[in-house]
Amino acid sequence: MKPVLRTCTAIAMATVFSGQTMAAEALQTLGAGEGQLSIVAWAGYIERGETDTAFDWVTGFEEATGCKVSVKTAATSDEMVALMNEGGFDLVTASGDASLRLVAGNRVQPINTALIPSWSTIDERLQNAAWHTVDGVHYGTPYVWGPNVLMYNTEVFKEAPTSWNVVFEPMDFPDGQPNAGRVQAYDGPIYIADAALYLMSHKPELGITDPYALNEDQYAAALDLLRTQRTLVGRYWHDAFIQIDDFKNEGVAASGSWPFQVNLLAADSPVASVFPEEGVTGWADTTMLHADSKNPNCAYMWMEHSLSPKVQGDVSAWFGTVPSVPAACKGNELLTDEGCANNGYENFDKIRFWRTPTTQCEQGECVPYYRWVSDYIGVIGGR
Amino acid sequence: MTTTALAITERRPGLLGWLSDQFWRHPGMFVLLLLTPPLLWLGIVYIGSLLALLFQSFFAIDEFSGIVDYSTLTLKSYAELLRPANLDIIVRTVVMSALVTLASAVIAFPIAYMAARYVRGKWKALFYLGIMLPLWSSYLVKIYAWKLILAKEGILTWVFESLHIGFVLDGILAIPVIGGNSLSVSYIGTFLVFVYVWMPFMILPIQASLERVPVNLIDASSDLGATPQQTFRKVIFPLALPGIIAGSIFTFSLTLGDYIIPQIIGSSRLFIGQAVYAQQGTAGNIPLAAAFTVVPIVIMGLYLWMAKRQGAFDAL
Numbered sequence: 001m002k003p004v005l006r007t008c009t010a011i012a013m014a015t016v017f018s019g020q021t022m023a024a025e026a027l028q029t030l031g032a033g034e035g036q037l038s039i040v041a042w043a044g045y046i047e048r049g050e051t052d053t054a055f056d057w058v059t060g061f062e063e064a065t066g067c068k069v070s071v072k073t074a075a076t077s078d079e080m081v082a083l084m085n086e087g088g089f090d091l092v093t094a095s096g097d098a099s100l101r102l103v104a105g106n107r108v109q110p111i112n113t114a115l116i117p118s119w120s121t122i123d124e125r126l127q128n129a130a131w132h133t134v135d136g137v138h139y140g141t142p143y144v145w146g147p148n149v150l151m152y153n154t155e156v157f158k159e160a161p162t163s164w165n166v167v168f169e170p171m172d173f174p175d176g177q178p179n180a181g182r183v184q185a186y187d188g189p190i191y192i193a194d195a196a197l198y199l200m201s202h203k204p205e206l207g208i209t210d211p212y213a214l215n216e217d218q219y220a221a222a223l224d225l226l227r228t229q230r231t232l233v234g235r236y237w238h239d240a241f242i243q244i245d246d247f248k249n250e251g252v253a254a255s256g257s258w259p260f261q262v263n264l265l266a267a268d269s270p271v272a273s274v275f276p277e278e279g280v281t282g283w284a285d286t287t288m289l290h291a292d293s294k295n296p297n298c299a300y301m302w303m304e305h306s307l308s309p310k311v312q313g314d315v316s317a318w319f320g321t322v323p324s325v326p327a328a329c330k331g332n333e334l335l336t337d338e339g340c341a342n343n344g345y346e347n348f349d350k351i352r353f354w355r356t357p358t359t360q361c362e363q364g365e366c367v368p369y370y371r372w373v374s375d376y377i378g379v380i381g382g383r
Numbered sequence: 384m385t386t387t388a389l390a391i392t393e394r395r396p397g398l399l400g401w402l403s404d405q406f407w408r409h410p411g412m413f414v415l416l417l418l419t420p421p422l423l424w425l426g427i428v429y430i431g432s433l434l435a436l437l438f439q440s441f442f443a444i445d446e447f448s449g450i451v452d453y454s455t456l457t458l459k460s461y462a463e464l465l466r467p468a469n470l471d472i473i474v475r476t477v478v479m480s481a482l483v484t485l486a487s488a489v490i491a492f493p494i495a496y497m498a499a500r501y502v503r504g505k506w507k508a509l510f511y512l513g514i515m516l517p518l519w520s521s522y523l524v525k526i527y528a529w530k531l532i533l534a535k536e537g538i539l540t541w542v543f544e545s546l547h548i549g550f551v552l553d554g555i556l557a558i559p560v561i562g563g564n565s566l567s568v569s570y571i572g573t574f575l576v577f578v579y580v581w582m583p584f585m586i587l588p589i590q591a592s593l594e595r596v597p598v599n600l601i602d603a604s605s606d607l608g609a610t611p612q613q614t615f616r617k618v619i620f621p622l623a624l625p626g627i628i629a630g631s632i633f634t635f636s637l638t639l640g641d642y643i644i645p646q647i648i649g650s651s652r653l654f655i656g657q658a659v660y661a662q663q664g665t666a667g668n669i670p671l672a673a674a675f676t677v678v679p680i681v682i683m684g685l686y687l688w689m690a691k692r693q694g695a696f697d698a699l
Contacts (some may be wrong), residue, residue, distance in 0.1 A: 249536050250564075310546075374469075377661075378468030
C-alpha cells in the first residue's frame with residue numbers, strides 16, 4: 001500500500017509543479033493577431049484622439065495590426081490589481097506598487113524579450129528595474145515614468161516653494177494666510193511614502209533609508225506627520241479632474257500632483273510645479289501581460305508598438321511623463337526637444353519609485369502594505 | 384336544423400383548447416403560472432445575489448497578493464469591522480443618516496401640510512410638480528451643481544460676502560468637526576446636499592398621511608376647546624406619524640447607502656457606501672466589502688421592524 005501511496009503523491013506533486021512551470025513560461029513564437037485587445041490603463045495613457053485629435057496612438061495601431069483596442073481606465077494601483085484579479089483583460093500599465101503584487105499573485109506572465117524587437121532601445125536604467133524583473137525574469141515592458149511633483153499657485157507663491165513642508169507643516173503661505181484648507185494630499189496609501197521621504201531629510205535620527213521599507217517606529221512617525229497634515233487638508237484627491245476643479249474654485253494653493261494636472265492647469269491658470277529639495281516619489285509603469293490573456297499576439301504587438309519613439313513621445317507630451325526609450329526625446333513634435341528634461345529625465349536618481357511595501361526588508365521587519373491601506377483610511381478619518 | 388344546448392359542452396379541439404380547459408378545471412394552476420416568473424425573479428436575481436454577497440463575507444483575503452482565499456470559512460472580515468477606523472465609518476454614516484432624516488422631517492412637514500390642507504386646484508398640481516421636479520434631472524448634475532454652489536469661490540460665499548455677513552459663514556465653518564475650509568469640504572456641505580436630494584421622498588408620504596386625517600376630527604378638537612397647539616400635538620401629529628416614519632425609511636436608507644455625495648462633497652472621510660466601493664473596487668477586498676454591506680442591512684432590518692410596529696406601512 002505504502003509504495004502505491006508514495007507513487008500517487010509523487011505523481012500528484014509532479015502534476016502540480018509542472019502545471020506551475022507551464023503557467024510561468026513565456027510565449028515562444030508570435031502568431032497572427034486575434035483581432036482584439038483590452039488594456040487596463042491610467043486615464044490619459046491610451047489616447048485615440050477623442051480628447052485632442054493630435055494625441056492618438058491607437059488608431060494607427062488598429063489599422064496596422066487589426067487588433068481592436070478597448071481601454072478600461074483605473075484611478076489607483078489597488079484598483080488595477082483588483083481589475084486584473086477579476087480577469088478578462090490582456091494588458092495593464094501597472095505602477096511599481098502594483099506590479100510586484102501582480103507577479104506574486106500569478107496574475108501576469110513572463111514575457112519573451114526576443115519577440116519584442118525594440119527591447120534593446122529601452123533606457124538602460126529601466127531594462128532590469130526591480131519593479132518588473134523578478135529573479136532575472138522580465139514581467140513586462142517599461143511604458144513611461146514620471147515624478148509626483150509639488151504643484152503650486154503662482155499668485156500665492158511669487159517664488160517657487162523649495163520644500164514639501166508647505167503641505168506637511170502648519171504655516172503661513174507667502175500671501176500671509178495660513179495653509180490650513182489650502183493644501184491637498186493624494187488619496188492613496190502609497191502617499192505614506194511621501195511622508196517618509198520628507199522625514200528622511202527632516203528627522204534623520206529615525207534612520208529611514210528607503211521610504212517604502214519602514215520599521216514600526218519610522219512608520220509611526222510618518223503616520224503622525226500625516227495626522228498633522230489631515231488638519232490642513234480639506235479634501236484628498238484621487239480624481240485628477242476634481243483636483244483641477246479644486247485648484248480653480250476651492251482656493252487650493254499647493255499639493256503633490258502629477259505633471260498631467262500641471263500641464264492642463266498651466267494652460268489657463270496661475271499654476272506651476274517644482275521638484276522640492278527633499279526629492280520626490282514617482283512612478284514607473286510597466287505594460288504587463290495577464291497570465292490568462294486570450295489575445296497574447298495582439299498584446300505582444302502592442303508592447304512593441306508602445307516602445308516606438310513616436311508613441312513614447314506622444315504619451316509623454318500628453319501626460320507629462322518621461323519616455324522609457326531615449327530616442328523619443330529628440331524630434332517629437334508634441335513633446336519638443338526640451339520635454340524630457342522638463343518632465344524630469346535628468347532627475348531619475350532623485351526619484352523614489354513607487355514600490356509595494358513588504359514585510360521582509362533590508363532592516364529586518366517592515367510594515368506590510370495591507371497595514372498602509374487600513375491605517376491610511378484611519379488617518380483620513382481622523383484617527 | 385336547430386342546435387340544442389348540451390348540458391356538457393364538447394371538448395374543444397387543439398392544444399389551446401385543452402389548455403383553457405385545464406385552467407378552468409384547476410384555477411390554482413393559472414395563479415401558479417402567473418406568479419412563477421416574478422417569484423423566480425425575486426428569488427434568484429434579488430435574494431440569490433444578496434445571499435451570494437453575504438456568503439462572500441465569510442472568506443478572507445491574502446493581504447499581499449490581494450487574492451481571496453475561498454478554501455476556508457472565517458469571521459475575520461467581521462472582526463475587521465470592529466477596528467477603530469472601520470467603526471468610525473459606521474458611526475459616521477449612521478449619525479449622518481439620522482441627522483439627515485430628522486432635518487428632512489422638520490423641513491418636509493410644513494411643506495406637506497401646506498400641500499395637503501391649503502393648496503387647491505391647479506396650485507396643487509404646481510405644488511406636486513415643484514416637489515417632483517428635482518427628481519427629473521440627473522442626480523450627478525445636481526451634485527456637481529452643489530459642489531460649485533458650496534465651493535470656496537462659489538455662489539453661496541459670494542452672496543454672504545455681498546451682504547457683508549461673510550463672518551457668519553466663517554463662524555459656522557469654524558465649528559470644529561463639522562466645519563472646514565469651505566462648505567464643499569465640510570460635513571455641513573455633505574449634510575445640506577443629502578437633505579436637498581432626498582427631500583421629495585420625505586414630503587410625499589407625509590402629504591399622503593396628512594390628506595387622510597379627517598377634517599371633522601380637527602373641527603371636533605377645536606369645538607371641544609383645544610388650542611391649535613394641542614390639536615397639533617394630540618390629533619394631527621399622531622395621525623401623521625406613520626407617514627413621517629415611512630418617509631424616514633427612504634431618507635435613512637438612502638443616506639446609509641449613498642457613496643457619490645460624500646465622495647464629491649465632503650472632507651474625504653469615508654462613509655459606508657464609499658468603504659464598500661473602495662474595498663471591492665479599489666482594494667479588491669470583496670469579503671470586507673460584503674461585511675460592510677451587512678451593516679446597513681442589519682440596521683435597516685431593525686429600523687423596519689420598529690417602523691412596522693408604529694404602523695408606518697399603512698401610509699405607503
